[in-house]
Amino acid sequence: MTEKLLNFRAEGPASAPPLLLGPSLGTSYALWDEVAPELSITHRVIRWDLPGHGGSAPELIGPGATVGDLADLVLALADSLGIGQFACAGVSLGGAVGLHLAVEHPERVSSLAVICSSAHFNGAKPWEERAARVRSEGLGWLAENADSRWFTPGFTVPELVADQRAADPAAYAACCDALAAYDLRERLAGIGARTLAIAGREDPATPPAHLREIADAVPGAALVEIPGASHLAPAQCPEAVLTALRAHLDGGARRGMAVRREVLGDEHVDRAQARQTPFTARYQDFISRYAWGEIWTDTTLSRRERSMVTLTALIAHGHYDELAMHVRAARRNGLTAEEIGAVLLQSAVYCGVPAANSAFAVAQRVLEEDGD
Template sequence: MSETPSNTLHYRFDGPEDAPVLILGPSLGTTWHMWDRQVPELARHWRVFRFELPGHGGTPAVPAGSVGELAVRLLTTLDSLGVRHFGYAGCAFGGAIGAELALRHPERLASLALIAASPRFGTADEFRQRAATVRAGGLEPIARSAPERWFTGGFASAQPAITDWAVQMVRTTDPGCYVAACEALAAFDVRHELARIGVPTLVLAGSEDQVTGPAEAHTLVAGIPDARFAVVPGASHLVPVEQPAAVTELLLNHFSASWPATPESATGAAPIPAAVPAGPAPMPMAPPAPVPAPPGPATTQAAAPADPARAAAPFDPFPIPTPALGPTPQLGPVPQLGPVPLDGPAPAPEPAPFAPAPDPVPFASDPVPVPAVPAPPAQSAQPASPVEGASSAEPRPAGRPDPYDTGIKVRREVLGDAHVDRVLALTDDFSADFQELVTRYAWGEVWDRPALDRRLRSCVALTALVAGGHLEDLAAHTRAALRNGLGPHEIREILLQTAVYCGVPAANRAFAVAQQVVREETASAE
């Protein structure tokens, strides 16, 4: 067993040794296991490096006084391994470290993803008060409240194993290091420096996050040049745990597009040392198999726990618990770049069960509930008779899958569950065939074609709605455009362009609709 020096961090590698290095940074109170569900797919393309904060998991309990100091410890760890150039994705506190790296050490960073992050986390007083609470009474109050901060209520109640995991993981964190981290966040404020972040950046937020939600994400997007933005519906603060497939797909798309895989020499990564056998660390890395083993060997650097009491904890905080599969429908992941549909389908799904990952986590393929739309006894392949009611069924050509399931998934991902549920609630025998047609052919066929990404399809949809005068659908499509990665400034430019080609009166009405939506989205997030 080897000890981790106090100026470095406990780490783990997964994936091919000669691949570019992609770092995944954890949230405060978590260990590297919060990324378990992302690793199998990401490790197919990159050498995935995970680390733990001071006093978390296997990292010695040596408090860090600032986010900048943590960034330096991370770089010291990477320097010892010969890693000079890397991509970085960080959640919450891990996102703060990512922003610090982009501002102070831009030459090391190839591409950046900020998840549930903010240029300033709450107020300094809030974190100082949290630090005072821990000093006075330990981490128990923080641990008990972790699930409501990290997860949506439906997810927490449906997944008691995950809820218990969250509580126990915070309990096993070193209190002194937790206090130091709170003080570091109290002092962290890069709002006036965002324009200096020059690497390709994805900003990702959970739609239900009450800690660092879409409002904070909009601040990042507005300040970072050319940043891209995505909202994951049905997720709160710990987005990679609550909606793992959606986050995996977003990260895969972002890093593949902004940082193509390059030979080892381009990443600056030296060969990784052979694995060091792990000793009895307070938080074992990977018991049974909640996550399939990714390609390539895993290299773990283990540390002797600084506090024997923590080592005695009989608890393994992550491998994420794997609840039993049940009939509960699962929320479909929302891809990063999406356009804007005309309507919505399907009854509101219950919170997603945290299904175990079979073979490598099939990102973006979580089952999506099929809407309870009244359907005719047989579906015609020709959409010619929805007005008349029932249609004579013709068999679908052999080998061609029914696009309905894909359509309902894409429709929810783009328009959001709330919109789709409203539309479905109004569906009756008279309109059911029309809803089937829209779901199958608009969403399952056209919107799912790979030639255009969803950002571009949103641009086309907004322009077409203004040109056609269909302002009754413009609000829903504006919300979808924000969800699919377009920022308010990009929507503004699209509408300015429509003023030239569709007419000033049409653009004037469109601006009024879009302006109201942007205000509502920002206000609701705040």
Template structure:
């Protein structure tokens, strides 16, 4: 079994795993990723039988699909993670919450239910796919997945999603129909103890608001958010709102909470704890200003990843000859995925455009940092 995946983000950030819906693949999450990378390592994968993951023979179960997630996490050395699953992915998330809760930091159950449909529904769906192929139902899927307004105004995205459906494995789809058909977590929801966010679309015809309410009512430590004027794939319809709600849930709603999260992932807990321990009546306002505006406003922007921000910051600090800040950001650069060799190349480039004395100072400071690591 080969699980196709993509892991993005800086190594010191917590991991957030995304699980796709039936008939889609991990690209359904593409538009969310830039908004999430300031805060997380984002791990997207194709569920068994979808995308480029292997479509093994026979009927699948949600247990099997959930254990694929655990195996992937183990293979990547990820012990703890947040998990976001939509529709079928939400069923996988429920199984993980019930049986692998100790591995989860947070759980997002999106556009899903404890029980989705009945045996007749999934038997009929599988028979249609076997007869006509997944691609033949692409237009029908779009009507269920997206609001009328989205279909009429976002034609390129609709074409992209239809192409995704057309590329789907018929055998994999049919095997996953069996997994959804047999899944029923209604009696086990109280076993989920991890903090849980239930998200749904107000116009979702597949998994209704009532089904989301059932999840939220029966899972301890959970709450619910309804996205307006969206259907089944609300993450694709309104990715910025969806991503913002995930950050609210996992990180916090305020600029201070978000900024502190990013500050810690970049500079490290030890540095931030030391800085906080030195706060007093004179410098507290300035420390909060740094956290909220430098880290909460600028480092959180989706237009540039944290690795590139580290590169630029080091180069600018060389030019400005800010020794203490330069040492701090050279040390932090390792948390953002830079290497000694890459830092050396930044300094070499700076030697031409910032001057040899500035680069010479930077080389010595970098060596001091390397020796302290």
């Protein structure tokens, strides 16, 4: 019999670094609609639904559940998708699941973003009372005041309020049980994953002090406060959340700079950095993040293959100054002088003999200078 798994939506290249996104109690993965598509440009994004929410089966959770039970469901989903280590980000209960994973399964969590969440949710009593009322009355009364709990006055996302209304009451109450029993304050100092805490300054449920408590306790953690955001910041202030997550998740510019140095060599990169001015700084950052931090790090093609594609493109467009640089890069990426010659010969057929004449002259000069 096939094990039931959390409902999920996958976006982005299968070869990209995996990123798991968790929702808040009462919502579905639609909470991430304004953020996930952008994150999927650089990551394999997996958005999951809580039991009894969205498309997840309510029977995945029962009375007396814990955040650890929810974390186990997330790990089972990751395992089913062949995902070992992953970055994770979560809102409220989804953030609590991320914290639990970072504490109990540190080998699985490469980085963590905790959004409008906490290491505790103000004690057991409020959640026990909410669970009891939901079990007896259903979720209609919560849907009626969802906007005031989730957003600042005048803002709403009807789809998320509909998610609250459509959630399974028993599963929702079991999630309340999990929040009632949850308190990780004494274990935050043991988290080793690179951690970002994001607070909504107008959040009444998990105010900035809760996120500051996490940032102060987790070694090296950073804190971002978003003005004008209440409890569901990814829905209300998606651009601000996206900016914070992009800067945190994989350090694209830092990773890109490392790859840039590996391919082009320290001497070239140092010269480029020395020539950088305030006018060109954003462009240099763009190159490091996009060309080197996203394209050259994609494992779909090897660096050897990327060098061959790059040489051909530079010849086709007559960019011979860049060609010299990338002939050296091709050697670093493992191409022999004979293989570079074969690429140039292929280019003669499809880019033209005059272009190949210039390319051979450039390549021969570079290879002779480098002793090839």
